[in-house]
Amino acid sequence: MRVLVVGYGMAGSRVVAELRARAADVKVTALGAEPHRPYNRILLSNLLAGKVGEDDLAIAAAPAGADVRLGEPVVAVDRGRRVVRTAQEEHAYDALVLATGSAPVVPPLPGLDGPGVHAFRTLDDCRRIVASASRARRAVVLGGGLLGVEAARGLALRGLAVDIVHVGPHLMDRQLDGDGARVLARTLADLGVRAHVGATAREWTGGALRLADGAELPADVLVVACGVRPDTRLAAAAGLAVGRGVVVDDAMRTGDPRVYAIGDCAEHRGTVYGLVAPAWDQAATVADQLTGGGAAYRGSRVVTRLKASGVDLAAMGSPHAGAGAEVVSFADPARGTYARLVIEDNRVAGAVLLGDNPMVGAVVQLFDRNAEVPADRRSLLLGRAHGGEPAAAVESPALMPDSAVVCRCNTVRKAAITAAWRAGGRTVGDVVAATRATTGCGSCQDAVCGLVSWLSSVDPSTEVAA
Missing domain, CATH: 1.10.10.1100 (BFD-like [2Fe-2S]-binding domain)
Incomplete structure (x- = not known):
């Protein structure tokens, strides 16, 4: 069998490794658009902060027997002939795995195509930001989601004064409730990052970001971190069903039984995860399917982690309580600590844990296993039961x-x-x-x-x- 993988990032490289580990007789070819060997995209914010080097981002080399071509973006998929085309040649396949990832969202604002503006998605993006930051004193980050917060923290740790501009009601509004976001904003302020929420950008002048209310935030560097969208261009042009991402079933198959999609570009049961753990689970599912197994992907319970200098955050499920849910919370803004648990049917339905919390591992385990929580909920917020000793033994x-x-x-x-x-x-x-x-x-x-x-x-x- 000839398996062709389009995209050789974290998802694409994992499915290649999984296939080679399962079946030596499967011929695997991977085509990567980027010229670099695969790297850990999650650690780019630490590279931006100067906490790790590029070598620390490297993922294991291609397994023996895999034919990996870097710097060869695919320009078209011909499902009728079962070939994909690059600028140089055609590659035939028996099974095709799309791992095309996602692309940064750049809003249509005047000036964003000018100097000093950088998206934050790839290793090359990070290199350009680091080079610009070395000559800068001030930076503005447009976007206050997870990626924007990571970029702002990284720039602040390089000694820049940073403003972060977010159109939403508070930072990381997809993961955090308002109280948790306010504690996060205070933590970031201690690092030299000012947050402007509910703010709409109007124009980049080349030396400042102008907001809708007329205010201007001077900067030498503008980093655009307004989120990403699945890269579905190849799939759509090939006539495959596309919603937010490439639509797949529990086998990660598209409407064409010979074509699969995994990772950031895939939409499973209406969800595009955009995180590494689901992508790797999906890669294992496809590898099993292509080597005679019957594995099925049923979805993932998502935990968002941001653990780096000055910021320690875990968010899972939804921080918003539905009817009949139990909510317990604790906040110590002076210490940058906040915890909120949403409990439904005596199980963790959502949680936000910010700052130094000794019970973060226990809460994640309860959420992962959908297990019942202790009778005294305070033990999960404070690391101790009421009137008892610290619950360090749990860890x-x-x-x-x-x-x-x-x-x-x-x-x-x-x-x-x-x-x-x-x-x-x-x-x-x-x-x-x-x-x-x-x-x-x-x-x-x-x-x-x-x-x-x-x-x-x-x-x-x-x-x-x-």
Whole structure:
């Protein structure tokens, strides 16, 4: 079978690796539009902040037997002949996987095609922003969603004074409620970022962003972070069904049984996830389907993480309570701490955890497993039950169940990390190589290091507690 993968980013490279791991007789060719080897796009904000180097973003090299062509964007798909065309040649396929990702949304404002303006989506974008920031004193970020907040934080850590402009009622309004957003805004202000919410941009003058109310925000650099939209151009031109993304079923198949779509470009059951963990689950589903399995993708329970210098945020589900829901919350704006749980049927339906919260791991696990919450809800907000001692034992590796998901991006459970240790992996690097833990958003790094440290302290010849 000839499998052709269009797009070689985080989703495309994962499906190639999954296919090669399952079946040596499958011929896999991947065509990547970018000239770079695949990199971890999630860590671009840390690269912008100067906290990591480009080498730290690299994803594992292409597996043996895969034919990977970089810098070869596909210009057309001919489903009748079962070929795709690049500017150089045609490639035939028996099965086609679209992993075309997404493209930044650039609003139609005067001046955005001028100097000093940068989108924030790719490695090349990040390089250009870093180069401009090295000669700048002030920056404006247009867009106050997750990507905009990450860009603003990164620029502030480079020493720039930053204004962030968001048309919504508060920062990260898709993930946060108003109270949580106000605590986030205060945390950002401590980093040198001023937030302007409910603000509409009108024009970039080349030295300032002019707002609808006439105010001007002077800047040397303007970063556009107004979100992304699925790149469905190839699919639409090929006659495939397109909604917000390329429409797929539970096998990640389009209306053409030979064509699949995964990652940012795919729309499954009306949802475009735009996150790495669902993309990698979808890649595994397609690889299983193409090698004779019957795997099905049923959707994902999404957790948004922002864990970096000065900002520690986890948001999951919806922060907005429906009729009959129970809401418990705690705020300490002076310490940059906020927690809000929405509980329905005694389970976490949504949560926002901002700042230093010792129970974030426990809340994520409850949400992931759709498990019942403790009778005393305050233990999940404060790390202790009423009148009791801190609940640090919940985070103890010895008490963590084998089924606990440590790395959400790769669905790596404690049992897999323990198995890697027992198989001879004695360092974090060994465990990462065996399980792929920490290679997504990186927010599980501390947990994986803690597990490896704990495993090294117990007698490897004895049974490890579950």
